[in-house]
Amino acid sequence: MTINLRKRKQTKNGKISLYLEIYKGKTTTADGKVKYIREYQFLNLFLVDNPKTKADKQQNKKILQLAKNIKSEKELELHTNRYGFQTNTDYKDSNFYEYFCNHIEKKKDMPVYRSYKQALKTFKDFAGVDITFSAITENFCEKYLNYLKTKNLLQRLCC
Numbered sequence: 001m002t003i004n005l006r007k008r009k010q011t012k013n014g015k016i017s018l019y020l021e022i023y024k025g026k027t028t029t030a031d032g033k034v035k036y037i038r039e040y041q042f043l044n045l046f047l048v049d050n051p052k053t054k055a056d057k058q059q060n061k062k063i064l065q066l067a068k069n070i071k072s073e074k075e076l077e078l079h080t081n082r083y084g085f086q087t088n089t090d091y092k093d094s095n096f097y098e099y100f101c102n103h104i105e106k107k108k109d110m111p112v113y114r115s116y117k118q119a120l121k122t123f124k125d126f127a128g129v130d131i132t133f134s135a136i137t138e139n140f141c142e143k144y145l146n147y148l149k150t151k152n153l154l155q156r157l158c159c
Helices: 054-083 096-105 113-127 138-150 154-158
Strands: 002-009 015-028 034-048
Touching: 002 054, 015 054, 034 054, 096 113, 113 138
Parallel strands: none
Antiparallel strands: 002 015, 015 034
16 A cells, blocks of 8 residues: 655646545456556645745745655554554553553563563663653653663663
């Protein structure tokens, strides 16, 4: 399944309409012809055709970037559903520490169990037990990495 950002010139108002074309595969009809299965999502975003002013060019650039962002989100959504991943919204308010504890308990019979337990203890010392998934940001991870480095724990947890 692929998603393409497409443009269509509108003759009425001289603008260019942006839409997503979602290609869902192909099928063969009874008479042997190939029929492509597509879905269209119109974004209600418009570009100025042949922009002359700097403001129009800048506006086109912003709108095109917005359309690309929408396309990226749609691709992520489709791949998430296709491969059975859970989205961030499924976990964002859940307790990360409890999730990690439950995950470790499933690994009890595996050789990595002790390493997981040590990682959990170290994480608890840093963040406590009341931390949600949404609190774990890039900034949080950088602080945690610095914590591991200053406590000289990074080597122990990794190897």
